[in-house]
Amino acid sequence: MSSRARIGIVVGAVVVLVVAFIVASGGGDDDDDKTAASTTQQTTATATPAAPAETTGATTPAPAETTSTATEPAEPEIPVVTVKDAKPVGGIQKIKFTKGDTIEFKVVSDTTDEIHFHGYDIGQDVKAGGSTTFKTKATIEGRFIVELEDHEQQIAEVEVDPS
Helix, strand or coil, X not given: XXXXXHHHHHHHHHHHHHXXXXXXXXXXXXXXXXXXXXXXXXXXXXXXXXXXXXXXXXXXXXXXXXXXXXXXXXXXXXXXXXXXXXXXXXXXXXXXXXXXXXEEEEEEECCCEEXXXXXXXXXXXXXXXXXXXXXXXXXXXXXXXXXECCCCEEEEEEEXXXX
């Protein structure tokens, strides 16, 4: 391979790396950081094989460093049953879980009463304007009533499906 061909390959690789750096530093037209990072990663991957440092003995600049912000998955939202005037807002709430998982839900109430989670036989008091959270391992399959014990009013149905 002639020295002119080698120089041409090195120059081409440098141009690709400069373009990758410009895209990574936000100099491109793309305002979406995720798209820019993705484009940079693709350009860098393309530029790496084109650098003929082994053949010519020349050194090429390191590929542009890409930065990406990994977002941690959001924790699942805890279902909330809201009680107003001793009745569930929006009707009886249906809440589903899988056996082996953790059953967790919250009751917010404007009524003082005991909240009873049948089947699992868990009762918790709630004051008017307060809340209580139920959290237990899903060990029993089936459908279970959650009610305002003193008012004898069902507010939710918890379903635990087989794993």
